[in-house]
Amino acid sequence: MIVNMIDTFIINALIGGALVAAIAGPLGCFMVWRKMAYFGDTVAHSALMGVALGIAFDSENPIIMIATCSSVALILLFLQRDKRFSSDTLLGILAHSSLSIGMIFISMMDHFRTDMMYYLVGDILAVSTTDIYTITLVVLLSAISLFFIWRPLLSLTVHEGLAQIEGVKVNLIKIVYMLLIASLVAVALKVIGVLLITALMIIPAAAARTVSNTPLQMIIFSSICGILSVVGGIFSSSQWDVPTGPAIVLSATVLFLCGRFLLRAKA
Amino acid sequence: MSDTSSQLLRLENVSKKYKKNIVLDNISFSVNRGETVTLIGPNGAGKSTLMKISLGILDVSSGEVHREKKISIGYMPQKVMIDDVLPLSVSDFLYLRPNITYGDVAVALKVVNLSHLADQPVQSASGGEMQRILLARALIGKPDLLVLDEPVQGIDIMGQQEIYGLIAKTRDETGCGVLMISHDLHLVMASTSKVLCLNRHICCSGSPEFVKNDPEYHAMMGRPMEGIAIYNHHHDEGHDHKHHGHGASESDSKYD
Numbered sequence A: 001m002i003v004n005m006i007d008t009f010i011i012n013a014l015i016g017g018a019l020v021a022a023i024a025g026p027l028g029c030f031m032v033w034r035k036m037a038y039f040g041d042t043v044a045h046s047a048l049m050g051v052a053l054g055i056a057f058d059s060e061n062p063i064i065m066i067a068t069c070s071s072v073a074l075i076l077l078f079l080q081r082d083k084r085f086s087s088d089t090l091l092g093i094l095a096h097s098s099l100s101i102g103m104i105f106i107s108m109m110d111h112f113r114t115d116m117m118y119y120l121v122g123d124i125l126a127v128s129t130t131d132i133y134t135i136t137l138v139v140l141l142s143a144i145s146l147f148f149i150w151r152p153l154l155s156l157t158v159h160e161g162l163a164q165i166e167g168v169k170v171n172l173i174k175i176v177y178m179l180l181i182a183s184l185v186a187v188a189l190k191v192i193g194v195l196l197i198t199a200l201m202i203i204p205a206a207a208a209r210t211v212s213n214t215p216l217q218m219i220i221f222s223s224i225c226g227i228l229s230v231v232g233g234i235f236s237s238s239q240w241d242v243p244t245g246p247a248i249v250l251s252a253t254v255l256f257l258c259g260r261f262l263l264r265a266k267a
Numbered sequence B: 001m002s003d004t005s006s007q008l009l010r011l012e013n014v015s016k017k018y019k020k021n022i023v024l025d026n027i028s029f030s031v032n033r034g035e036t037v038t039l040i041g042p043n044g045a046g047k048s049t050l051m052k053i054s055l056g057i058l059d060v061s062s063g064e065v066h067r068e069k070k071i072s073i074g075y076m077p078q079k080v081m082i083d084d085v086l087p088l089s090v091s092d093f094l095y096l097r098p099n100i101t102y103g104d105v106a107v108a109l110k111v112v113n114l115s116h117l118a119d120q121p122v123q124s125a126s127g128g129e130m131q132r133i134l135l136a137r138a139l140i141g142k143p144d145l146l147v148l149d150e151p152v153q154g155i156d157i158m159g160q161q162e163i164y165g166l167i168a169k170t171r172d173e174t175g176c177g178v179l180m181i182s183h184d185l186h187l188v189m190a191s192t193s194k195v196l197c198l199n200r201h202i203c204c205s206g207s208p209e210f211v212k213n214d215p216e217y218h219a220m221m222g223r224p225m226e227g228i229a230i231y232n233h234h235h236d237e238g239h240d241h242k243h244h245g246h247g248a249s250e251s252d253s254k255y256d
Helices: A002-033 A037-056 A062-079 A087-108 A117-121 A129-158 A160-165 A170-192 A197-209 A215-240 A244-266 B047-055 B090-095 B102-111 B127-139 B157-174 B185-191 B208-212 B215-221 B227-255
Strands: B007-018 B021-032 B036-040 B062-067 B073-076 B145-149 B177-182 B194-199 B201-206
Touching (some): A002 A215, A037 A087, A037 A197, A160 A170, A197 A244, B021 B177, B021 B194, B047 B145, B090 B102, B090 B127, B157 B185, B201 B208, B201 B215
Parallel strands (some): B036 B177, B145 B177
Antiparallel strands (some): B194 B201
16 A cells, blocks of 8 residues: 555656656757756746745646746846846846745745745655646647747747748747746646756756757757656655755756766767 | 839838937838849948848838838848857758758758758858858748848958859849848949948949949048049958958868
8 A cells, every 4th residue: 555655656756757857858958059048047936926826826726837937938028128137137136036026925824834945946756646637738738839839949049030031920939938938837846846947958958969960859869868867866866865856957967977978988 | 213023122211210319311222133232331320220121020110111022032141150059950050941841952052052061060161151051041942032131241252252153143043133231342343233322321322333433432431532542442451351361261272
């Protein structure tokens, strides 16, 4: 009985984590190509506001989270029109303000005493079967969307002006991409937490770069690398009783370093 | 006015203002099939703004832009830098253009004599090769109108001649119209049919020979008017380029 329960925990964790990693890799590739890592961080930090809202409405509906993250992303797009501040500065303001708002609100909920650590680094072993359904749905929809915007998104990544003149709806594609990031953050919160989500996007993508010759290869390898990191992280966390989120991130880092050394050995 | 059937693009009394700042003032010109129109002007003259308006990605404050219906436009931007973090071959770079096939890509690469680079990383192309790759991307699908933004920036003299040669050849073979931005009248003279000197308004326009001797042109570019002085200046510049581009052209020829 107890053995079965543990098995379910681990299996849910593996499935949920692998699904999130499978889409985090490709979205992360674009983040790496477009030098938007800080943007990912900002959206992730704003997820804590989504958590607070969810608690306030007593709902676990991921739509609340997706809406919060998307709003922050769109606010950023709007603020970027003010050329007096660089995107970097604006991201810093948004990221830390929304993180602080989230933390204060969560701490104000008296009836909801919880460990803040849970939101910061996630708790993949708490992923329920319902969560798996939500994650599957979001990941599937994201994969389909990414398939459709793949070429225009790649084109505007390479050269925005050229893409626009060649007929790419630059702003629309950018908004879709931001919404994909926001959705991923919303479902990845439980798996890896607001502080580490960006790592699951950036590190597998960077690891994939060393072994890829085309954008498509890099996307596929980043997915694989992300899934391996999740498996490695869950395994080492159960083996040595360390927090799972950080273990996943470090597994990805090890893969990245292996790729580097393999490449150097080959050269 | 030439007959309208060969006219690809016509701007009539176009002005552009940003708040109180007048960037373009009452600009009129047209581009016909088979002709090259070159925009020349100092920094901040509004060349890029005018080009964006011609391409239809920027609205005018007043005036009218007529673009022949259903013409396809090939655009070549100024220098493009692609970060090494993106693994992208030359073919894949060209294939980013919407609604084309890899067959179209191969044809375009052949036109600019770069078929051998097809599978190489786009980042490994030299400056001159990169400009030819950009030209290839503009040429895919035989556009009716080519719009080129400083096509030879940062290229040595040999490379410049090659690119201008390719542009003129394409124009003569396909009968497309060309709208080009350039810094240097001297270099585009041989291949351009019409020159517009732009400094917020059109200072002067006409054949390159005519413009070259127009006092407005010299006033605008801040160059001395005397024939001999102009000669000296160009001589200096050519000389300078040779010195400057010597190493580059040697390494270029290695690739070719």
